[in-house]
Amino acid sequence: MPPSLPDFSKSHGSPTDEAQSWMTLRPNRHSVPGSNGKNGTTSDKVDMFVGDQFFRTVEPNCFDPDVRMKEMDATGVDIQVISTVPILFSYDKQIEPAAALARYLNDHIASVCYEHPHRFIGLATVPLQDVSSSVIELKRAKLELGLKGVEIGTEINGRALDHPDFEPFWAACEDLDVPIFVHPLGYELERENKARWGCYWSAWLIGMPSETALAMHALLSCGILVRHPKLRFCFAHAGGAYLPLLGRIQHGYNCRPDLVAHSSQGVSPQSYLGSHQHNIWIDSLVHDPDLLELICKKIGPDRIVMGSDYPFPLGEMPVPGEMLASNEEVGELLSKEARARMLARNAIEFLGLQDMFIQHKF
Template sequence: MTSPARVDVHQHIVPPVWAQALDSRGMDSGGWAIPAWSAADAISMMDEQSIATGVLSVTAPGVRLDDDAAGARSLARAVNEYGAEIVKDRPGRMGSFASIPLPDVDSALEEAAYALDILGADGVVLMSNAGGRYLGDPEFEPLWAELDRREAVVFIHPAQPPMPLLPGTPAPMADYIFDTTRTALNMVMGGVMSRHRKMKVILSHGGGFLPYAAYRFSGLTSTVIDTGRDAEDVLRDLKRFYFDTALAASPSALPSLLAFAEPGHVLYGSDWPFAPQNAGSYYNHFLEAYPDFAPGQAEAIDRGSAEVLFPRLAR
């Protein structure tokens, strides 16, 4: 690409207050160090990677760092206000997904309303699990109902599942793609995706291994597990998800993703700065050289599909 055009729906921000909160607790992102971040560095990376707009989000572990619900509410507000200031000065180059403090549903509803109505956030980001509770949990239903009422865009980012890290293996290497898949399937089996059809839900990293295993999930649902739903019904809900390409535009993952995803449901993602720039270049090269796109599909991934989800970015 010769000029910035992409909309990057999986780009991260590192608010100082969030980085300090992690550092004070001796925490990182699933065994992955918290990188330095600045708006200037983000713009520089975006120009080099042909990205016109980055929709920013805080990565795992999100804003609920311990059992302090009040602290999570305060951190979410600080993070979201910081992000809003960054976007306000660069509305064409940056957008934001607001962090909300699940599993406290009342606080999550309050912060979602504040971020979307007052701060002008482009959507919300949820971690794949909140203290070990997955997103199909029935107690989260009021939040899903409200996000659906608003026709919100919801970005699901993986978090460390409630189990120890594999020795020598940071969570982003293996556990994150597992947890993305786990929460997506939990949402479908819990009826979230069938009850709420107006919201748009983006899964990180090509949806984990959901595209690869979707027909296994739907087939076993109808033949082994008595859920009262047939395979086509489950498959239809699995196909309602959107997917980003962050760390997923590879020779094995991309064909599987494109074979499964509905038209317009694949969006560009970089995962910068947690995925370093040389990783972005590697995946961009494969994305740009991929020979089997349908007509218009590459352009839709880079920008067109995101313009539908975020009309303010439409050219």
């Protein structure tokens, strides 16, 4: 995320209108001198607010490339793929300012990648509440800014990813060869039902994996990949709950194909998975060697990229990739070659960066 944000609340929407409350960045009240005193900081912690509602405090490694690179060096990370913090998607906002925010965020990520081309690779964000604006920004991000993919949410204002409105966006991603990273929006669950999701960190621990599974279920059931066979999706947090449920989903398809994947032209959900396919990828962030073994069996180690969720608490902290690189159980489960692929080469393939790394041996 950038170290500062324009304050859209002053020009778009009323501060008392929750639906139009914009994210702002404020110096943390315990910050040391060095913050800019406005809507961000240059070196210390900042507090994220949605309107007047506190959201979270973030450390400098969330917005300061120099701090981030020092931590990368300390933990043996050569390159990071960076993307927008999902709450900044702003899908619920008016399209004109939301599109302006997407441009601002993409310009910032592109500038970080331009200044540090050997350390960072950037993903774009787009205002998917308006598909035509999203296609325009996708083209700019790819062709003018040089960003290598796009990050989207698991749903957009109540519309699942199989909604026909998004068809032009999928076509544009396919035409431009832009891979798509899908990340859940756990914060929305508490907004919808605080009593159900507000306790025990449930929205983040249970809700986010469920969101991701539901998004995968929609995409693998609706025929998008039949119509657009060159699309590449990667789902955060190992696809959430989808792969552990795959046997149940496939059985449901076998007994009621009229209800499950009825729009997929005879392609079953399980047919989209496995190392032979090139459409569906997941990251490795499971915090559990046993679950890693399961997802390797279900989708194949060639379709798993290293996920870190850096720099947030639910990520693999403080050493991203530690489970793949040094965990004894994983070492017994996966060959050195398979782990090397998951630590680097699979991401290179998913993002289509083979030409950039042709001289590197990962």
